[in-house]
Amino acid sequence: MLPQPTVEQALAAFTLPEKLGFGRISAPVMFSATYEKGEWSEGRLIPFGPIELMPNARSIQFAESVFEGMKAYRVPPARPHLFRPLDNAGRFARSATRVGMPAVPESLFLAGLDAVASACADFIPTRSGSSLYLRPTLFSTEGGYDVVNSGAFRFLVLASPSEPYSSGPMRVRIERDDVRAARGGVGAAKTGGNYAAAMRATTRAVADGCTVSLWLDPQQRQTIEELSGMNIFAVIDGEIHTPVLSDSILPGITRDSVLRLAAHSGYRTVERPMPIAELLADIAANRCSELFASGTAAIINPIESLLDADGRQHRPGASAVALRLRQSLLDIQEGRAQDPFGWIHRL
Amino acid sequence: MLPQPTVEQALAAFTLPEKLGFGRISAPVMFSATYEKGEWSEGRLIPFGPIELMPNARSIQFAESVFEGMKAYRVPPARPHLFRPLDNAGRFARSATRVGMPAVPESLFLAGLDAVASACADFIPTRSGSSLYLRPTLFSTEGGYDVVNSGAFRFLVLASPSEPYSSGPMRVRIERDDVRAARGGVGAAKTGGNYAAAMRATTRAVADGCTVSLWLDPQQRQTIEELSGMNIFAVIDGEIHTPVLSDSILPGITRDSVLRLAAHSGYRTVERPMPIAELLADIAANRCSELFASGTAAIINPIESLLDADGRQHRPGASAVALRLRQSLLDIQEGRAQDPFGWIHRL
Structure with a gap:
């Protein structure tokens, strides 16, 4: 050496x-x-x-x-x-x-x-x-x-x-086979094993032209949980919805910031179990206008499409809410705006 | 350096x-x-x-x-x-x-x-x-x-x-809270994350005077799966039962050897979903005469008791079948007996 x-x-x-x-x-x-x-x-x-x-x-x-x-x-x-x-x-x-x-x-x-x-x-x-x-x-x-x-x-x-983790709208692959974390397991902890468990699915996602996997719940594989390393949000009828936390979902600090910032900006926010079938139907019916991801690395990033196992692409189309929230968050993080939440910690 | x-x-x-x-x-x-x-x-x-x-x-x-x-x-x-x-x-x-x-x-x-x-x-x-x-x-x-x-x-x-992993009959704690591995997850792979996920439970087991945890299935927490790093067997009505493999159970090579050795020795072997409630009832009714663990480290090792969350100890009592199979396995592994299975690989 x-x-x-x-x-x-x-x-x-x-x-x-x-x-x-x-x-x-x-x-x-x-x-x-x-x-x-x-x-x-x-x-x-x-x-x-x-x-x-x-x-x-x-x-x-x-x-x-x-x-x-x-x-x-x-x-x-x-x-x-x-x-x-x-x-x-x-x-x-x-x-x-x-x-x-x-x-x-x-x-x-x-x-x-x-x-x-x-x-x-x-x-x-x-x-x-x-x-x-x-x-x-x-x-x-x-x-x-x-x-x-x-x-x-x-x-x-x-x-x-x-630089930010993602440089544009993301394409996401719905993972219907593998499961990331068990209920009662360590999915809510930021421990290495959760990420190794996600890697094969990432490879599949990338092979299909996507960036990342959308994980479904480990019990029924019916409700959405999170992306690998990011949480997920949907704008439905103008409200901001995200999966309610469980012990198989990582409680993102950016996720929490999005919820608080959105409420502060006048949006109604909803944390609830979100069935994938219902979400896809809401996209088809134009009730779900946009999807976005949140995370420290990703900040707030629009999701352009969901690719399902049957090859169908589901495209909510819009990204205005995500981009507005992203800008508001960055304005606080980067010191251009007031910080009404006490989030900034000066060294 | x-x-x-x-x-x-x-x-x-x-x-x-x-x-x-x-x-x-x-x-x-x-x-x-x-x-x-x-x-x-x-x-x-x-x-x-x-x-x-x-x-x-x-x-x-x-x-x-x-x-x-x-x-x-x-x-x-x-x-x-x-x-x-x-x-x-x-x-x-x-x-x-x-x-x-x-x-x-x-x-x-x-x-x-x-x-x-x-x-x-x-x-x-x-x-x-x-x-x-x-x-x-x-x-x-x-x-x-x-x-x-x-x-x-x-x-x-x-x-x-x-030396062998265990030096005598083991006391096992039934883990009713934590879950080791998800169905659809990586529980059947020998990857680090499964073991980190088990460590808190081991600490609880040791605090309760036991060596290791018995894991239940991740969906219902009703059927037994494996011990941390070992598979589990029960002698019920003279037959040798073990949980049927799933993608949340590590497919032990010693487990497979036990099944083949037991069949070769004239035992009936049964791989099936094994509800914990039924197993405890079988112990109480003296239908389940013994429990044992298998693994490379543990070889074949009698289990002396199962400790449940309610503090009750379940003691099948016997260990003759485990000790006989252990001896047969060691006789093959250590070159004292014929190897009818082709298991020994000379370097």
Whole structure:
């Protein structure tokens, strides 16, 4: 292994590329803390680079890992700010608890975000929709082949200067065969296994000219749940509908922001079980005028079509509500509008 | 990082401890191959030790990993032999396919097992029930935050000189709340996420004086499925019953061996949906005389009691059938008996 650069050298050597994409460019530094014998270390900034891990670590063997996704925004001349970081801290802790891992204390979580976002402040892209994507990750470092929780963990905050996840209206494939998460399972936790379970379906979606899968409920495969890594909304008779949360749906922070922002903007919002058959009928009857996705990576993104297993495309057509909500959300996130919700966290 | 020893140095420096346990002692070498641009490297033996991995690798972030568990036995003066390795190779490939990863070719899989078992031949414990536990592991090394399969992977064969997983009759806790795997999900694949999903339940089981959880079906939570990492059997009216396989049950190779060995020994075997209520009634009525677990790690192990959520213990009492089948299986695995099934694979 080559000698590691210092944090200062890593930062000095980094230049922001012209083309970013989403999550493709790694920031030059990361925050690292460890957990052993029931105690968290203080944590410190280190250069981004390969980590050493025992190959029998339960994180690799048994997917004992959880993560978060969030963003830091730069509005010169102010310091970077974060969007709803305490909500991410809370969900990160709930995810860890669901799989029996120790929660990262909120103060350590915030210290990691602050350290990385502050060090990378000059690399945060400022074009609207772009940001510093932050990826807190907690995984076990203890080796073992028995199906029990480990006693040693590592907490990293990774970062990536990024453009939005999607660059235009998305085509979505309805997944009628595979199931992402069980009721009573870990689908509401941001733990790796939910995402591995979704990968084969993504490949099918991409093969069919789509970006992502729409998951149906695991019991009957009749009601819609979420997209892989995003929540879904439908504008029906001018109201904004989204699947009611269950323990097989990831409770998106952007999902919650959409509901609050929409209500604030005068829309009626409805959280309810949403049968796929009814949704397709509503699209056919022009009652459902548009569909959109929400997520930290995707922000708010129009869905152009739903592709079903029978090859039929269902196209709601409009995207005005999604684009309006997207703009309102970005205006708050990027500091152009008042923040009536207390979502912005200044570092 | 300290300079790595050579394979020869690592082997020369290793001595087998007196107390082994299961999976606690790592063999001094491992087999490593990589996959890039659609091609597998040749693979080679390297010293066991920490690996370097990018912290944004999808194996850590999204649990893009699968593994196998199997054993090499030493029957001096012969070379080590393996038990049903082609079945493990096939399941390893099916697990990878289920989560969209490239399958490891059978020849590379066998080359890895051969290299590790041969190099460690002198360290394979010979006491009956002990063996060299082999752990083929496939995980992605490519970084990325989009929920798609990676293009770069690493295949390792790890090993551990081990005693049996359990040293006596097991106490099992019926898990009535959490669910391990969805129908239509990845429960039949040996992929990390299924195991992370089971960890909180293990903690509860251990807190209640048990070893492991008994999982119920994800739809109704009425029929029994498997234990975490083991299949389950019941002796009912002298017949050997086990839950019929579904896509939320791991198709154990030891499970299959038990069914074939039992039939060969004159037992009637029954694979069927097994309601938990009926099983508990059968125990109370003394129709179910014994329960046992099967698995590579556990071999065949009696279950002494089932603890239910209401605090009641259900004790079938007997263990004669389990112990007889265990002995028959070990006699074949350890070379003392004829192998009418073609299960033994000599290296």
